[in-house]
Amino acid sequence: MKAVIIEEYGGKEKLKEAEVPMPKAEAHQVIVKERATSINPIDWKLREGYLQQMMPWEFPIILGWDVAGEIVEVGSEITNWKIGDRVFARPETTRFGTYAEYTAVDDNLLAYIPENVTYEEAAAAPLAGLTAWQALFDYGKLAEGEKVLIHAGSGGVGTYAIQLAKSKGAFVISTASESNRELLMSLGVDQFIDYKNEDFTELLSDVDVIFDTMGGEVLENSFKVVKPHTGRIISIVGDADKELIENADITFNNIWLEPNGKQLTELAQLMEQGKVKSIIGETYPLTEKGIYDAHAMSETHHAVGKIVIKVGE
16 A cells, blocks of 8 residues: 655655555454545654654654544454444554555544544544643533633644633633634634734733643743633643742643544534534645645644645545
8 A cells, every 4th residue: 555654764855655565453453444634743743753762663654643534444353333434533653654545543542424524624633633622621621611721723733622612611712823813713712812913921810721732931921821729731742840830839731642532422523513623724645745745834833723634536
């Protein structure tokens, strides 16, 4: 089968199209014929070699950890999925990723794609959507009526976080550039902050939950506006200074996504109901150049919504 692989760490030029062996389904796995996958920052961070200590894999490596497609083979122990099912997933993080025509997925990580959701929309959702879900609900314990600040709301994770927070009945505040105001307001943002011309620390106070996707100064400054004692800050990019956490007397978590088919099924239901939709900024083909261009776009940090890769016809 065709895949886009890396055989060593480095820049985008290390991405190459190759023929690789078809995956084989273990007892509790299915083989998915891919229709779409998507790009996430972990893809190019891993390609650059930043995560090699955490993931000391052999080459070649197929990047990518989102998939949408049809089941074409089921493992010997599987009874609840069948050939032809339209499914999507955030598979386990292995060196056999989803920049490929077929991929193996553990059955407990699968969810059905709703009939009113396209393969591209489904492929955009698993990693980014589950990251937002776990940040806001598992760690943030976001409740109806609470104030939540979502940094970089126009990004892949941010667009899902806004809609999920809104579905919970929260008051949603988000930072982004002015050009994305209309999009974010359409997703349900109650208070928009133009981060280039406005300082969120001067506009906000007593925020119940802050979701940080930026790190650095943005994360540090978030401690100035979080609600003392009961506030929660969740970051997906780094740890915060221990002194800041102690002085604010709040709950802080730096999280790493856990693939979860049950949560993805709940997300799919919200997509079916029209309460959550995938915002797709760019679409590229599964080719060496397509993946190269997709990584280049992701690395700018200015992609709107998700970058999707179409696989086959």
